[in-house]
Amino acid sequence: MKRILITGANGQLGQSVLEQSKNYKEIECFFATQDQLDITNEELIKTYFEDKNFDFVVNCAAYTAVDKAEDDQENAFLVNAKAVEYLAKITAEKNIPFIHVSTDYVFDGTEAKPRLETDQTNPIGVYGVTKLQGEEFALNNNPKTIILRTAWVYSRFANNFVKTMLRLFNEKDSLSVVSDQIGSPTNALDLAKAILDIISKDDLVYGIFNYSNEGECSWFDFATKIKEFSGATIEINPVPTSAFPTKAKRPAYSLLDKTKIKETYQVDVPNWEDSLKQELKHLV
Template identity: 50%
Template sequence: MKIVVTGANGQLGKEIQAFQNSYPKAQIHFFTKEDLNIADLENVKLIFNQLHPDYCINCAAYTAVDKAETERETAFLINETGTKNLALVSSQFGTKFIHISTDYVFDGNGSDPYKEEHPVDPQNIYGLSKLRGEEGALAVNTESIIIRTAWVYSEYGNNFVKTMLRLLQSKEEISVVADQLGSPTYAADLAKAILSIIDSGKWVPGIYHYSNDGIISWFEFANAIQQYIQSKCRVNAIPTSAFPTPAKRPAYSVLNKEKIKTTFGLTIPDWETSLHHCLDRLKEVGAW
């Protein structure tokens, strides 16, 4: 079984690499943006023609949410055109296509966990570009699986957990937004879920949601990190209005995961257990 993974240097791509030894029957080929320009259709065809993969996992994405407001063309080139190219070529080669999307396709004004069929209404350019990617993929490849996720963190790259670790160890006091609710996603858990779906041999196309279980605010997330590492830094709660950003952030990002749980028999860890696991791994490399 051959698997192509794009976005190899991203958080999810790195976590899939960490799991590859657990799947010895799979030949997993990882591609960075330098190795494979997903926005170039001919480049995508060339790679697929060389490998004839059974699966393609698209972890590549433009994720600079605030920069996307001014770098609109780049965001759409990667998140829409690139995704559509991979979905199209996957269809042509009989490759099963898995694409990673985001909670930002919703308006963020909900009060109940978003189900897959909830009306979409992105509030920023990043969210719109990811929605166009979903739509493009499904238009050219109805057999695609799309997994929306939220608040992704890991030991790799830049993310909220690593930023908080740095600040909590270097500052006496920090302020964190308390009126945005969501469910964090440990990239290692998502990577394991994706590989489990592939390993099961069960393929049910459609849109799914995945994040860790539980609902918290960014402030509560920061507090949990502060308490686990026993930092003396004080964490203050502030409203979104006190921390303006170029791109509008959703007030409510909670995803309903029942569909992916029941369809593929997945057990999803709670956010605190996964956070502690990630922090333990970060401690091993001297991050705190």
């Protein structure tokens, strides 16, 4: 039996790991919310680990308010970088493998080709900068670190694009959605399954891996499929990014190449449309 600590238990990925863990009899998960374990406090982390034995630590906690981060740099850095450093140090001290979830925002999105794990990073906002710092802290402090970069995450849990669209479908007659940002939506339950599949392996390969669902679309395409699969009748109009000015700049092209994780860990990577259709059964 492998004992796994999941931080950020209240977030959509943390809740998705909880949901998926029911299918893994050889894994016992322990879930810590921020109230139960303040990962931004190094002394509290040390105290928490004193009387506990884990075989893995998975950090699902993150400061994900992309626009707010531009004005709240200190807290974004504390959660996305320093907390990761603290977790990496304690796991290294106890010789525990550490899985940390990162983002496509470590890239600038200016090249229209799927990003490889080895590609040059160049974040264009505070959120991306702090997430990249978190990656570096993790890799520099615990050699048994696996970084999972993902993108456009949604689920039946917490707040996300899919749930926002479903709400707006009921409130409005028409919607305008950005059509010039390209990526691949990621069902958090698929990402959670990939994490648990990796943990289930006997031989681990450490380093950076990409994981998002297969296929590509724009936010407009994504919204259109949510409409189609949910049976909504709202009118959705495509608009350029310039029509929705935001404090933080978004990567225009966020596709991630999944070859490495598929070849290394043989994880399942469903198509985004298939996964969306399945998830909407729990939301509509």
